[in-house]
Amino acid sequence: MKRFMNEPQDVVRDYLNGLVAAHPDVLRLDTDHRVLRRANAAARPKVALIAGGGSGCEPLHTGFVGPGMLDAACPGAIFTSPVPAQIIAATRAVDTGAGLIHIVKNFTGEVMNFGMAQEIMAFDGISVETVLINDDVAIKDDDDSAGRRGLGATVLVEKIAGAAAERGDDLAAVAAIARKVAARARTFSVGLTSCTPPERGRPVYVMAEDEMDLGIGISGSPGRDRVKLAPAHEIAAMLLTEVLADLRPAPGSRLLVMLSGLGGTPDAELYLLYGEVAAGLRAAGLRPERVLVGNLVTSLEQQGAALTLLELDDAMLALWDAPVRTAALRWGM
Amino acid sequence: MKRFMNEPQDVVRDYLNGLVAAHPDVLRLDTDHRVLRRANAAARPKVALIAGGGSGCEPLHTGFVGPGMLDAACPGAIFTSPVPAQIIAATRAVDTGAGLIHIVKNFTGEVMNFGMAQEIMAFDGISVETVLINDDVAIKDDDDSAGRRGLGATVLVEKIAGAAAERGDDLAAVAAIARKVAARARTFSVGLTSCTPPERGRPVYVMAEDEMDLGIGISGSPGRDRVKLAPAHEIAAMLLTEVLADLRPAPGSRLLVMLSGLGGTPDAELYLLYGEVAAGLRAAGLRPERVLVGNLVTSLEQQGAALTLLELDDAMLALWDAPVRTAALRWGM
Amino acid sequence: MASDITTEHLILWLTAFARNVAAGRDGLNELDAATGDADHGTNLYRGTQAFSNMIAQSADHGTPGAFLKAVGLVIVGSVGGSSGALYGTIFLRMAATVGPQVAAIDGTVMANALRAAVQGILDRGRARAGDKTMFDALDPAARAFDGAIASGQGVAAAWQAARIAAEVGAAATAAMRARRGKSSYVGDKSIGIADPGAASVALLIASAAEVMAHI
Amino acid sequence: MASDITTEHLILWLTAFARNVAAGRDGLNELDAATGDADHGTNLYRGTQAFSNMIAQSADHGTPGAFLKAVGLVIVGSVGGSSGALYGTIFLRMAATVGPQVAAIDGTVMANALRAAVQGILDRGRARAGDKTMFDALDPAARAFDGAIASGQGVAAAWQAARIAAEVGAAATAAMRARRGKSSYVGDKSIGIADPGAASVALLIASAAEVMAHI
């Protein structure tokens, strides 16, 4: 395992220290509770958006804290959801009385720990809306599994709901647009390699040089099918087929297309793959109205990519274009 | 070799197609000449900035074309500088009569091909200013080598001179600020792995699991010294020592700090490393006034990092903060 | 009262569990690596480290109920992930059943506490029998303990019965298809290897049986 | 005129060079991998492919001077990197020396053309003898060719002399420390392996010797 780190057990702490050192104008770190919040948090009443999950998926969520997006993030240990105390501290830190939203990816640990945090906060009369993200079409939407994972849609919900909260929408309105985005977004992922959690020191599993994994999630779990490595245009077709079959966008729809790397795939490869995705969308009569390519929802240094499509309406589009200033996403300010 | 590609010999073409498909509002591609230029190029007279180099170092330079930065880029084959015809086409495409600047990294191939292009353009009475970038302190600044390579300073020159050109500065002023930035910036790099050029299909060289390379450049060449892999805080100290010993910033200087990954290192690791760099800067009494962390000047999927420090003045700072909108760098618009 | 469970017994239990988790950490991670994210051992180890610190920091840990609650909170506060919530719930539900006052837990109360823990797992995770989770080790263990006490056996014998049931239950998860937790994402590929949470619950029960063998 | 070099000879020369580059591509890349960026073979191959296409596209390639110029432009237009500029310059300088008019190149003109090519390398890259570049193969080759012609030998013999000089020169680069090009960045570590550009120049001269052996 070759990586920039000090002690394997300290990677999350050390990462957060570096992140706030690089973005002092945007971020503050509560080291004791491991809570990252906006530098200007709680400056004025607004609906607060809080998210958290296992670390190792950066920039999710830590890189999305800042004006126009999240108010606070509570990163857990590597691939392990945060604990209730952390979630509570994050929530309290940004509570202005205007309403609270937990953006929760549908992973058992995350759901349980956010659930416990909410139960505890309820004793103090604090109530929180939950927006559940479950956009992963690799998992069947039935009771035979823990349910669809929350993947790339998380970024889109955080950006769009974040913009709604920023302009002063009330709790019901922010929660509604968040749920609408979550409902109209789907993701499918492909992994080319495994990844190496620092404390483990070796890959989670081994793949042959000519194999790839279809339908992986985040956090290093293996995928649904292991198949032969294919050229980019075939991979793009697989990703598109899976996502479109489930999303079923209206003919001629305007789409927000996010193609995220899994951490170890350079942006140039993602753009190459996006070129094939774009060609496929055009062939399907769909319009990529907004495009975001980069390493946004990752699993450490895993190579691979995840395609997320969101069927846009005018309201989402305007909120997507609104200014944002975070470590990982910035425009308009 | 696992990567997203179709045919190995087509990676540059296919990448460029994807890049313009993702950023139609910012970029246009002249496929015949392999020239990437702004969507609105030559809309009004301005000093034009043109850069190009071997591909595989993305987002350099292609990701930096757009308002507030470059006017055109001419990407060569993987790790091979562009050819004169390409350079000439790029230069002509954005010539508004207000002046032309070639930003040339000091690599033999790049210097020679830009030189030949300028000789040929001179026949048509077109004259071009050259700003040479040679910020790599790993190479001694004497006649016993091809001279210091142009590395991270390139991004800073492109951003700052790009902003000067955008606000309407004349040729002499833009060239002057570009040269000032180039003169006050230094870089030192460390590689943790080699990289795999697509047509080669296997790494350029082999490194042991417990080794790293000090003083590498870009394009996969090996480094100056091969040493034992060290913890992040030690690596940060090595990078800082090398850069500061050569740059010798005035005590208390304001610095622009760029920590670039080499392609395969996830941003989270870079932030972790930046935390150690920031601590070292503070201990040295220096002020990291602006910070840019990410994979900005890369060598395909190589793991590693490069530290660039620029001693800032007010003029540079204002130009750095000016709006920019490119595929890889965007703020203020 | 000689056969009742005191706070001292509970401390020994958790100390033994901490030792077993330390020894079994890599093995639990390997089980998790096969279908999940390779961290179940590391997660539990974070928890056992935290309560080892807690135990070391004070001489007086109060009543059994108070101690179980403290353990639950420490786990919930340090582990994270599915197992943090689930293991935390196991201890918090046991604490609630035992109550803050009693000085020692008799066999019947312990049986009730284990059954409450099982219910806690169900409340949190909505697993069914055969879904390949820690439920498939904890539920048989609680039933065996209950049965032993109901048939007049002592606490030591009840723990032995629970241990065997937990181990058999954990082993049986190998043949199951995961329907809860991260392993459920890989569908049929989860068949053939035991569930890490069931394996660690078997360690938990075995640790109790070990330290309360002569109670 | 029987021993003069016609456009036909030049086409044979470059066709042979293309063949040799195709066969030697991986080897040249390996030499470059040791201290540079592993692409010298691939770069030249791009160039030889381009001029093979050019040769295939027309039956009439004009005078030797016109042909050499066309080759130079094709190389400059297709190769990129250091070798694109340098190899392009070699052919463009030879073309300039030969001039557009003459129908065939005699030994003296060829000698002058090679010396002009050497000067072109120097103009572009400011290498000195011993800097471990293609200069260290091309310069001895040009001198040997010149010497052979001056001593009254024919073109075929001059090419043989040049070939040996180029090969010896290329081999001698192994012991040198690189002071130009990408290999210069690794300093002393460049010692021990031959320079790829020198090796490819030796191939270029050997190709000429091969096809003009019976001129």
Ligand SMILES: Nc1ncnc2c1ncn2[C@@H]1O[C@H](COP(=O)(O)OP(=O)(O)O)[C@@H](O)[C@H]1O
């Ligand atoms: N819904 C559930 N009900 C019961 N147990 C579950 C459930 N989901 C997961 N588990 C248990 O949790 C274990 C995984 O724990 P761990 O690996 O520590 O957490 P994570 O899955 O968050 O990485 C599984 O092996 C399983 O026994």
Ligand SMILES: Nc1ncnc2c1ncn2[C@@H]1O[C@H](COP(=O)(O)OP(=O)(O)O)[C@@H](O)[C@H]1O
């Ligand atoms: N300044 C120079 N003068 C003469 N030859 C040079 C010079 N710099 C590089 N070369 C030659 O170019 C060769 C490298 O070519 P190539 O690998 O194709 O280009 P690049 O270095 O751009 O990757 C070297 O082996 C050397 O012979």
Ligand SMILES: [Mg+2]
């Ligand atoms: Mg986990």
Ligand SMILES: [Mg+2]
């Ligand atoms: Mg090269």
Ligand SMILES: [Mg+2]
């Ligand atoms: Mg796990």
Ligand SMILES: [Mg+2]
């Ligand atoms: Mg080379």
